[in-house]
Amino acid sequence: AQKVTQAQTEISVVEKEDVTLDCVYETRDTTYYLFWYKQPPSGELVFLIRRNSFDEQNEISGRYSWNFQKSTSSFNFTITASQVVDSAVYFCALSEGIRDYKLSFGAGTTVTVRA
Amino acid sequence: KAGVTQTPRYLIKTRGQQVTLSCSPISGHRSVSWYQQTPGQGLQFLFEYFSETQRNKGNFPGRFSGRQFSNSRSEMNVSTLELGDSALYLCASSSSPKTGANTGELFFGEGSRLTVL
Numbered sequence: 261a262q263k264v265t266q267a268q269t270e271i272s273v274v275e276k277e278d279v280t281l282d283c284v285y286e287t288r289d290t291t292y293y294l295f296w297y298k299q300p301p302s303g304e305l306v307f308l309i310r311r312n313s314f315d316e317q318n319e320i321s322g323r324y325s326w327n328f329q330k331s332t333s334s335f336n337f338t339i340t341a342s343q344v345v346d347s348a349v350y351f352c353a354l355s356e357g358i359r360d361y362k363l364s365f366g367a368g369t370t371v372t373v374r375a
Numbered sequence: 376k377a378g379v380t381q382t383p384r385y386l387i388k389t390r391g392q393q394v395t396l397s398c399s400p401i402s403g404h405r406s407v408s409w410y411q412q413t414p415g416q417g418l419q420f421l422f423e424y425f426s427e428t429q430r431n432k433g434n435f436p437g438r439f440s441g442r443q444f445s446n447s448r449s450e451m452n453v454s455t456l457e458l459g460d461s462a463l464y465l466c467a468s469s470s471s472p473k474t475g476a477n478t479g480e481l482f483f484g485e486g487s488r489l490t491v492l
Contacts, residue, residue: 270392295481297483302485303463303465303485303486303488304482304483304484304485304486305465305467306382306483307480307481307483308395310480322428348392348471351399351418353390353418356431359430359431360404360469360481361430361431361467361469362420362421362423362433363418363420363481364433365409365417365418365419367417367462368417368418
């Protein structure tokens, strides 16, 4: 069975600080996809990144960066120089094999960025 | 490009009633998935439809059902509502090809918030 663990329930930082969100997953599939989504107060889940299980290249996109380590089953996410608009709940998710419409989500980490 | 549209946004029902939620996917998207979000259980997969066929179903009782129309619009129905069905119901669409392997992301709507009294 799929399982995604986000150990951090809440993180509070002051603007311009960096924030790293941890995600650990369990799966028996050899091919799968990992995702990060952001959920602002409006409720809509906003896609941030998707990573294939066979692609461990880390990525930086603007203020966001991701660290995927298959050996430790971790897919961490960092926001550099956080801003108040980054305040949201962030979810890590894992697909059931290649069925990436069927996701198992972590419990989410609430990020609060204070001005 | 219009996003995923869900209606109604908010609704209140009483125990024992039934409810139907609607989802209009992004134009051209043929896959529609439904998720339930509650404070206790988090985000859980309900089911997914592609070309009017249910391809996959999560671990929910038979009171939860859905369908997809030829224009890819989808509805989900919950019968005999229970207090525990109070949740945010999220719909997502994607441009999934028939083989089942998606080429991109899931686009989510803002959800329908159901309160059961």
